[in-house]
Amino acid sequence: xxxxxxxxxxxxxxxxxxxxxxxxxxxxxxxxxxxxxxxxxxxxxxxxxxxxxxxxxxxxxxxxxxxxxxxxxxxxxxxxxxxxxxxxxxxxxxxxxxxxxxxxxxxxxxxxxxxxxxxxxxxxxxxxxxxxxxxxxxxxxxxxxxxxxxxxxxxxxxxxxxxxxxxxxxxxxxxx
Numbered sequence: 001x002x003x004x005x006x007x008x009x010x011x012x013x014x015x016x017x018x019x020x021x022x023x024x025x026x027x028x029x030x031x032x033x034x035x036x037x038x039x040x041x042x043x044x045x046x047x048x049x050x051x052x053x054x055x056x057x058x059x060x061x062x063x064x065x066x067x068x069x070x071x072x073x074x075x076x077x078x079x080x081x082x083x084x085x086x087x088x089x090x091x092x093x094x095x096x097x098x099x100x101x102x103x104x105x106x107x108x109x110x111x112x113x114x115x116x117x118x119x120x121x122x123x124x125x126x127x128x129x130x131x132x133x134x135x136x137x138x139x140x141x142x143x144x145x146x147x148x149x150x151x152x153x154x155x156x157x158x159x160x161x162x163x164x165x166x167x168x169x170x171x172x173x174x175x176x
Contacts, residue, residue, distance in 0.1 A: 002027040002065070002158070010172065014043075017161050017171035028065050028158035038152070040118045043134055047170040049110040050078035054167040057160040060118065061152035067160065071150055075116070077107055078162070084108040086116065088128065090148035099126075100142040106132055115175070124149050 006025035008018045019025055040060050048054060055078020062072035076087045085102040107114060117129040117138055124146040129138035161171050 001029065012174075014172050014174040015159075015176075016173075017163070017169060019161075019163065019168040022163060022165040022168060024160065024162045026065075026067065026158060026160045028059070028062075028156045031061055031152070031155050031157040033061075033153045033155075036122045038120045040157075041116065042176050043115045043174040044077070044113070045134065045172040046077070046107075046112040046167075047110075047172070048112070048167050049108055050084045050112050052078060052080045053162065053164050054078060054170075055162050056171060057162075059156065059158035059160065061150070061155040062158060063150075063155055065156055065158065072152065072155060073150060075118075077112065077114075082108045084112065086114070086130075088118070088126075088142075090146065090150055092148055092150055097148055099146060099148065100128055100144055102128070102130060102141050106130070120146070 003025040004027055006019040007015055010016050017025060042058060058075045060073045062070040064070050071092050074089050083104045084107040085104055087098055088100040090097045090099050113134045115131045115134050119127045126144050126146055128142040129140050131137050
């Protein structure tokens with residue numbers, strides 16, 4: 001649901017942003033925690049170098065679809081400068097905690113490509129793995145215990161793109 005008309009499928013069956021003008025696009029679906037170890041994966045190709053005006057946010061789990069009020073976990077890619085990496089946040093009420101981040105400058109390229117795997121067990125232990133070639137030769141980038149501990153049993157998963165006019169068709173997502 002959401003801004004589904006802003007996206008289409010490529011010939012390779014990948015999800016591609018195809019908006020009419022600069023702005024933001026957000027799509028989401030219900031998510032139900034299924035197992036002791038929850039695993040999220042995504043392939044992302046941004047056909048540009050990310051920035052604060054051209055960025056991607058992946059809501060792994062959120063308790064509602066109003067982005068201003070939602071509580072949950074999200075991963076951000078895009079900032080000013082040349083140290084772009086992924087950053088994992090926990091949002092609870094008005095408090096936003098950075099709980100992990102990837103290798104500095106790993107996503108400062110044009111295009112910025114990565115495949116990510118995030119694993120969270122029932123004890124709130126996280127493992128984050130990446131492959132910046134877009135393949136599945138994962139390296140572990142982080143392992144930590146989440147002290148925020150947001151309940152994600154009944155939630156939504158969402159994809160949120162922010163973009164300028166020249167980047168409105170440059171986000172490609174797959175294997176979510």
